[in-house]
Amino acid sequence: MNKESDLANASNAAERFFRLYRSHCVSPDLDTLFSFLEAAHSLNDRLQIANELDFFDVPEFSALKCLRNFFHHHQELRHVVRLVPAGGYPIVTDLMTLCLVSSDIVERAVDETRGRHKEETRLACGVVFHWYGTVVNINPALFNLWCPLTSA
Structure with a gap:
């Protein structure tokens, strides 16, 4: 492949990444989440x-890639993640939807x-x-992942 073709592939991957990010924000479900994780992996x-460019210096990417790999190779996402509206729960969050994963799943993925x-992934997941x-609420990492990517 040539440089022009490589740039076109990267551009298409970026478009898919942001389309799936929007889908996850507007109408999240388990399929959009896994597709978004796959799109982040593909974009990188x-x-x-x-x-x-390599996004491994972006903590959100490292943490989410770890989960993507675990879900891709070991565990069906549908049975271990819950999307929950934040209203009405005694929990403080900055987003309207929680995307909850069992903490032992995150630990196994790490x-x-x-x-x-x-070790960077372990630290990133903690932060x-x-x-x-x-x-574990992974939605803040999903929300913040795209921010460093736009300046890359």
């Missing part, structure tokens, strides 16, 4: 080829992360996810 791959990014005992 395409940008590495087109512009030699433990199964291999290579040089494992960018909101931990509430046995559940």
Whole structure:
């Protein structure tokens, strides 16, 4: 492939990423979440080829990629994630929807992360996810992921 083709692929991947981000924000469901995680993974791959960019220095990306890999290879997302409107619960959140994953699922996903990014991923998950005992709200990381990407 040539540079022009690589840039077109990256552009298409970015468009898909933002379309799925919008879908998750406007009408979230389990399919849009997994598709969004896949699109973030794909966008990183395409940008590495087109512009030699790598989002592993973005904590939200590291944390969400860890979950994407776990859901992709080990666990069906549909049975372990719940999308919950925040209203009416005794919880403080800055977003209207919680995207809850069991904390032991997040811990297993981190433990199964291999290579040089494992410790960074563990730290990122601790910072960018909101931990509430046995559940983890991943929605803040989903919401904030695109911010550093727009300046890349």
